[in-house]
Amino acid sequence: MAERFERTFVAIKPDAVNRGLVGDIISRFEKRGFKIIGMKLLHPTLEHAQKHYAEHVGKPFYNNLINFITEGPIVAMVIEGVNVIDISRKMMGTTDPQQAAPGTIRFDYAQVKESNVVHGSDSVESAEREIAIYFKPEELFEARENDADYFIKMFGHVEEKSF
Numbered sequence: 001m002a003e004r005f006e007r008t009f010v011a012i013k014p015d016a017v018n019r020g021l022v023g024d025i026i027s028r029f030e031k032r033g034f035k036i037i038g039m040k041l042l043h044p045t046l047e048h049a050q051k052h053y054a055e056h057v058g059k060p061f062y063n064n065l066i067n068f069i070t071e072g073p074i075v076a077m078v079i080e081g082v083n084v085i086d087i088s089r090k091m092m093g094t095t096d097p098q099q100a101a102p103g104t105i106r107f108d109y110a111q112v113k114e115s116n117v118v119h120g121s122d123s124v125e126s127a128e129r130e131i132a133i134y135f136k137p138e139e140l141f142e143a144r145e146n147d148a149d150y151f152i153k154m155f156g157h158v159e160e161k162s163f
């Protein structure tokens, strides 16, 4: 797979927020090296939910899905990294936690597909569309390199090396 630098929209769904799983889930993405460049706790409105899940209108699970996602606050995030769209969905596991591989977020934290803990965009187009539903451009921040590199570049003041 070509290495492409991407952004994706990730949501920690109301079930996971309610169960206190926010820290655990965020830390998985951080440990992978992905950068969180936008994040907020919000209670999705009906409009948010309908726009977000527009592709599922008319499907048998649609009403339950809309009710579920508007049930309580979610943590909405924009995450950046190499192939983050595909890799973050791999980290989440399949839609149905019963089918998900052990070690994935949905396998580890969920039992049924109706409340499966996380959402991740499934393509570049979905990511752009979903990010725009939940974030204004000014709510996203440039990802920095690690702090040392950043400050060295910024201030150019490394006086000597120890190696």
Ligand code: RTP
Pocket: 061, 065, 094, 095, 113, 114, 115, 116, 118, 119, 120, 121, 122
């Ligand atoms: P998501 O969009 O939430 O990241 O999940 P996904 O791509 O893995 O699955 P998708 O097909 O987009 O479905 C969106 C959400 O709808 C619920 N669902 N229920 N009862 C069912 O057959 C069924 N199928 C899907 C799941 O909560 C899924 O995450």
Ligand code: MG
Pocket: 120, 122
């Ligand atoms: Mg989906």
